[in-house]
Amino acid sequence: MNSVQVIGGGLAGTECAWQIARRGIPVTLYEMRPHQTSPAHHTDQLAELVCSNSFGALVTDRAPGLLKEELRHLGSLVIQTADRFAVPAGGALAVDRVLFGAHLTALIRDHPLITLVRAEVTELPTTGIVVLATGPLTSAPLAQDLLAFTGEQYLSFFDAASPIVEGETIDRNRAYLASRYDRGEAAYLNCPMTEAEYRDFWTALVNAEQAPLKEYEEAERKFFEGCLPVEEIARRGFDALRFGPLKPVGLLDPRTGERPFAVVQLRAEDGGGRLWNLVGFQTNLKWGEQQRVFRMIPGLQEASFVRLGVMHRNTFLASPYLLRSTLQFRKRENLLACGQLVGTEGYTAAVMGGWLAGTNAARLVLGEPPLTLPPVMMAGALVHYITRAPVKHFQPMPPNFGIMPDLEPKVRNKLQR
Known part of the structure; x- marks a missing residue:
């Protein structure tokens, strides 16, 4: 044999x-x-x-x-x-x-x-x-x-993975289904932010504690430019996220009929909508910091994270x-x-x-x-x-x-x- x-x-x-x-x-x-x-x-x-x-x-x-x-x-x-x-x-x-x-x-x-x-x-x-x-x-x-x-x-x-949350723990009174400019089916859950909410979130994000990188990861960090951690984007300026993963263009808030100051989008991970991925939120923050900071996002205050972000x-x-x-x-x-x-x-x-x-x-x-x-x-x-x-x-x-x-x-x- x-x-x-x-x-x-x-x-x-x-x-x-x-x-x-x-x-x-x-x-x-x-x-x-x-x-x-x-x-x-x-x-x-x-x-x-x-x-x-x-x-x-x-x-x-x-x-x-x-x-x-x-x-x-x-x-x-x-x-x-x-x-x-x-x-x-x-x-x-x-x-x-x-x-x-x-x-x-x-x-x-x-x-x-x-x-x-x-x-x-x-x-x-x-x-x-x-x-x-x-x-x-x-x-x-x-x-x-x-x-x-x-x-x-x-x-x-x-592995530049964004956090994933359980769909049933997202507050649908704050988050709404829509696609940018209403193109195609409403495929994303959108968490709109006012200027004050965004400022508080941005401040917490840029000051949050990062997980230490191993030596070989630190040496290869230059390869991450195409998928930068969300906190690194934020450190490039107050509006950097608003022109990146939190861009609000084409996403009117149905409660106000107006464009939010910033929007966090979540994309379904499965056909039943049980799991949702935070789009563009690959991160090197410590896991406790991720939960603390990301629960500041409107609609995610009680979110249950089934996977936290990693970058290595x-x-x-x-x-x-x-x-x-x-x-x-x-x-x-x-x-x-x-x-x-x-x-x-x-x-x-x-x-x-x-x-x-x-x-x-x-x-x-x-x-x-x-x-x-x-x-x-x-x-x-x-x-x-x-x-x-x-x-x-x-x-x-x-x-x-x-x-x-x-x-x-x-x-x-x-x-x-």
Whole structure:
């Protein structure tokens, strides 16, 4: 039996390799560290947690908590290991990252069906079943080969994501649906500002605290001119935003019949209008500052943020165009992808992708049809979103209840839902 090749030994790749091997199929897992490292990694351990040591909420009325519980039922190795090496963290699942990584590394290294190869893969293998789990810091040679395979418009090297809010938490007494100059259908929610509201917002924005950039991100910051953080635009002058993303031209306020001083627009992230993206609000502000400042926008005072803005070096696929809901590439069925490379955000989501890609790679070897997870699962809803969202504005997405289908009858209370 030919070995399945898994490229990348992060959370997704580790989970993926284990799920293949547990079905009796040999796996070759490639991890370039320690011979070639990334700017974010510090050890040679598999499944290294490069940022926080927290997997997020434990309770199942929170999206990350529900996803973890699903993965426990599905037999996830990584979540099982996280539970084993948990440390006190209130309502979150946090781990002793040294013990966590060491344990997973030993399990993978010593598994009789897994061959761990410490070497950089610089080109996509052209034969056999292959799973890409190289993450947001895919090495430059492989990223270039992936670029040639996907086409330039379907691979992004910088994650400049705007915040996303739940539609039901937007005050529709302040925000109104319209498109500029009433062209086409009313596709945007518009939050109008008076001059006084804009001045207060602008002042808070230019004085808000930014998140520190890593050295490699700081060095590459010059590439962000085409998608500047909203706070950087604001610092260029009081009216800079009013001639940019907050331009009020062609957007009359139906309550007054007049043009507002400034307008924040939100664009729907899904067909049901459950999630809305703040247009042009890519930002490098600290997350607490984002919530404080952006809730000053009329209509967003009580907004619930399902994703906050980020701006850092990242490599991710335009998955809605490239991938099936099985995580197979549309143009090459024996090539799969998982983890943050496919546009999911967060540790638990990366593990979920590794589980699904590994399960489906094994099923392909065994001649079984690949699985598609139902969208009534948090795991299924996340995969459904990243493989069906509008390609033009696609950005990475964390698990959240806004991507799940509505219940009939609709239930607004999150705990009950």
